[in-house]
Amino acid sequence: MGRDFTIKLEPLGEKLRVKENTPLKDILFKYGIEFPCGGKGICGGCKIKMLDGDIPLNREHQQALNKLGLSPDIRLACRSIVTSDLTLEIDQFETFILADSSSFRFTPAEGFGIAIDLGTTTLVAQLLDLSTGHVLDAVTRLNPQAEFGADVISRIEYAIRNAGLSVLQNLIRESIAAMVNKLIFRHKVAVTKVVIVGNTVMQHIFSGLDLTPLSAYPFESKKKAFYSFSPEELKFHTEINAEVLFLPSLGSFVGSDILAGILATRLHQSKKYIALIDLGTNGEIVVGNKDKILCASTAAGPAFEGTNIRMGMRASTGAISSIRDNGDGIKFHVIGNEVPKGICGSGLIDAIAVFIKKDIIDVGGKIKDNTDHIELKPPVIISQRDIRELQLAKGAIAAGLQILLDQLEITHDQVESVYIAGAFGNFINIENTRRIGLIEFQEDKIHKMGNTALIGAKMSLFLDEEDIEPILAITDHVSLEMIPDFQDLFADKMMFE
C-alpha cells in the first residue's frame, strides 16, 4: 500500500514522486494546469496527454472524454488518479500562449518548415507542411530565462552585470532545440527551413550579441540584420538540413516579432494606412502602408497583464475577465465561473469603462466620492491607484499612436484598419477600449488578430530575405521620448475623454 510512482512532465522536464492514488488535481496546478470549470469534468480545460503509462478511466471520466471529443491518449487532470508511473504532456498554458491556427495566403513550397515565436515569457514552435500550409503540430514552453527576471530590462541587467549572456543564451538555445527536436522526432519529416522571431533583446541573447548597446541611450540594436545559424551549432536534430534564420529587428526595442506582425497584417502591401498595436509590456505600435512604415515602443508597462494592479492577475481561472452593465445591474464574468480571485487586463478596461459611464469615475480618472477603491464582485476591488496605472499604460499607447500619425501627417480617420495583437488583445472588449480612449479609431476598423508574431513567422517560411528587405527599407523607428511635448501629449491622453 502507498507505493510511490514517478510522474514526468513534458515539456517542462520535471520529475515528481507521488503516492499511489494521488489525484492529479492536487499536484498539477502549480505546473500551469488550471481547472476552469472548477474540476467538474465539464470544460476539458485541464486536459493532459499521456506520453507513457496509463491513467485508468471510470465511466464518468470516459463519458466526459466522449462528450468533449478527445482522443484516447487524453485525460482530464481533474478526474485522474495516479496508479502507475506516468509521462504526461501538459500544455494547458497553450491557450494563453495563443498557438495560432489562423489561415493565411502563401505560395506552396517543397518540404516542411518550423516557425518559432521566441517571446520574453513564452515560446511557441509550429511545424508546417510547406506544400499545403497546414500546421501539423505545435509545441509550447515557458521561456526558461524567466528565472532571471520577467521583463527584458532585468534580462539585460543580468547579462551585463553578471556576465550572464552565455547563461541566458544556452538556456534559450537548449529550449528551442528541444522543441524543434520534438517536432522532428514526432513527425519524422525533412525540415528545410526554420524561422525565429522575437523582440530585440531575445534576438540579441539567442544570437549571442552584446546587450550593452541596448542598456542605455541611444538604445541601438543590430537592426535590419538577418542572423542565420547552422542546425549543428544550435544542436538541432542531426538529420535536419535546414537554414535557421532569426528575422531582423526594426530598431531599438522593436523586434522581428513586430516585423512578423507587419507581414501578418500585410501592412507593407496596403495602399491605405494600417495600424498594428501590440498590447504587451513594451506596447509596440506600427502605422504605415506600402510606401512608408513607422514603428515605436511605448513602454506601456505591465498594467494590462495584471502587474502593478492591486488584485491584478493574468487571464486565468478566477480572474474577472469582463464586466457589463446592461441597465439591469452590473454583470461580471469570472473565468471558470468560480469565486473571483482578481481581475485581468480586459476586466480592468471594462470596469473603468462601466464606471465612467455610470459617473462613478470622472473623466480625469478620479473616483468621485473620494474613496480609494470600488468594489466589484467580492472580494475583488479596483483601487484609485489601479485606475492611475491603467491611465499611464493607455496614455502611453494613445500618445505614441498620435505621434506616429502626426509624423505621417495623417489623422485617425485616414487609417483603414487597426489590428490588435498579443495575448491580452484577444480578451478585450473593443467598444470599451474606445470608451476609455485606449484606441481612438472607429469601432468597425478595429480587429483582434491574436499572435501576429507567429502568423508572420509562418508566412516568412515561404519568403526569402529579398522579400523582406524592401519592408526594412521603408520602415523607420521613432524614439517617442525624443519628441518635444511628448509629456504633455502623454498627460492629455491619460484622460478619459
Next chain:
Amino acid sequence: MSDILEKLTVCVERGKANKVSPYPPDLKGQDGADELTAEAIKKGISPDDILQKALVVGMSNIGQKFSEGKAFVPEMLMSAKAMKAAMVHLKPFFTSGEVKQKGTVVLGTIQGDLHDIGKNLVAMMVEGAGWKVIDLGVDVGFDKIEQILKDNPGTIVGLSALLTTTMVNMKTVVEKVKAMNPDNIVMIGGAPVTQDYCDEIGADFYSSDPQGAIDYLNGIAS
C-alpha cells in the same frame, strides 16, 4: 488679490492649465493657471507673490498628496502642465531679477537614460519652490554639468535614472563633481535608486518622491 491667488493655487494643485482644458471636469469652462497668472500680473500683484503664495503652495499641496499616496503620476503631470502654463508669464521676471530665487539647481536624467518624466516633475516642483532650475534634459553626463559648475560654483546637482543599467553612471558623475568641489551638493532619485546606493556612491541626498527633494532644498535655503 488673494481671491485670484487662491484660485491659482487650486488650478496648480488640481492641474487646470487653461480655460479650454477639460480637466479637471468640475472646473470645466473656468479660467486656468494660464489666464489667472496673466490676470494677476495685470492687476499688479507682484510676481514674487504669485510664485510664493500661489504656485509654491499649489505644487507643495500636490507633492504632499503624492508622498502620501493620495495622488498619482497622472495628476502630477497635469499639475506640471498647469505650472508650466503659469511659468510662461513669470519667466521674464525671473530673468530680469525682479523675483529673488533661493539658489540654482541643475537637473538632468543620467547618461544613457531617456526617461525624463520624473525629472521633469522634480524640475517643476523645484522651480515652483522658488529655485532657479537649469534643466539639461536627458542623457546627461559630467561633461554637460562641468561648465555650469564652473560658471556658477555651488550650483546644486540633481540626477535621475529609471533603469538599473543607467543608474550606475551616477557614480562617475558624483565622483567628478566631488573632485571639483567636495562640498558641492548632489541629489539623486529615480525608481531603482535607494538610500543605500546614495550612500555607496557618496551622493548627498536621496528621496523617493519629489516633495522630499523640496523639503531638503528648503532646509538648505533657510
